[in-house]
Amino acid sequence: MQLVREKTNPLLEPIADHAWENRTVFNCGVTNWQDKVVLLYRAQGTENNVSRIGYAESTDGVNFTRLPEPVFVPEAPEEQFGVEDPRLTWLGDTCHMYYTAWGPDLKSGRTGVDERGFPYTWIQVNHASTKDFKTWERHGMVFDGPDNKDAALFPDKIGGRFCAFHRIPKSMWIAYSDDGKEFGDFVEILKPRDGCYDDLKLGAGGPPIRTEHGWLVIYHGVDQNLVYRLGVAMLDLEDPSIVINRPKEPILSPEEPWELVGDVPNVVFTCGTAELGDDYLVYYGGADKVIALARANKQELIDFALHGE
DSSP: OOOEEOTTOOOBOOOTTOTTSSSEEEEEEEEEETTEEEEEEEEEOTTTTOBEEEEEEESSSSSOEEOSSOSBOOOSGGGTTEEEEEEEEEETTEEEEEEEEEEEOTTTOOOSBOTTSOBOEEEEEEEEEESSSSSOEEEEEEEOOSBOOOOEEOSSOBTTBEEEEEEETTEEEEEEESSSSSOEEEEEEEOOOTTSTTSSEEEEOSSOEEETTEEEEEEEEEOTTOOEEEEEEEEOSSOTTSEEEOOSSOSBOOOSHHHHSSSSSSBEEEEEEEEETTEEEEEEEETTTEEEEEEEEHHHHHHHHHHOO
C-alpha cells in the first residue's frame, strides 16, 4: 500500500521575508483542534540558523494560514542550537509537546569541535504544554541525551501509567511513567531489519493512533544509503511493547524533486497525522526543506498494518 500525495504539494515552503523561516520549513507536529488541522512546524532561517517552531492552521487540511512569528523559540541553555521536531498529544484540555532540545554538551563540559568539525552537542527530549498554542509552560527534560530523539506521548494511559515512544540509537523504544515526568521501564520494540528499507535506523513519527485492532504506528526508517521512508506497524492495545505486525514494504518513499533535493536529500519524515472524514492526513517534511501531505483511507491503512507482509 502507498500513501497518495496531495496534488498541490508542497503545502508549506520557506518565506523569503521571514528571517526565521526563509531557509527551511519541515517536520511538523500535527493535531486536530477546534475543527482545524494545526501544524507546529520546525523552521530555520538566515537569522542565525537556529530551529524555531512556527504555527499554521487549516479548515480543509490543505490550505494553511501561518503566523508571521514563531510560537515557540529556544530559551533554556540546552536549547541554544534549536527546538526541533515537535510531536503533539492532547490529554484533556491540554496539548503536550515533546520536542528535541539541541544544545552544547553541558553535561560533560566538552567544548570545541569533533573530528567532523562540528561542535560537541547534547540532544535530549524536552516537554512543554499549552491550551491555546499562544502561551506555553515548560516542563524540562523527559528523555536524557546524548542522542535521544523521536519521542511521542501516547494519547491514553497504559495500565494507569503514561507511555511514550523515544529513540535510543538505532531503534525505537517504549517507556513508562507514573507521573509523566520521570520515565523508565524502557523496552526496545522496533529495530533495524536486514534487507529492508529500515536496515540502518528508525524512529517514531507522531503519537500512535488508537484503533479497535491496536495502536497504529507510522514511523520513519532509514537504509544504508541514508534514504528516509515511512512505514507502519500495529501494536497491542493493552501492551504496546507487543508488535502485532510490521510490514516489510514502506508506505511512502522519496520520489518528488522536493523530496530528493533539499537541505538533506532523499527524505520523507513525519512527526504527526491528522484525521479528516475517512482519511488519515500524514504531513511530512520533504528533504528537510518543505512540508507536504499524503493521504490514506483509514481502513485501508489499518488493514495493511494488520495484514501486510
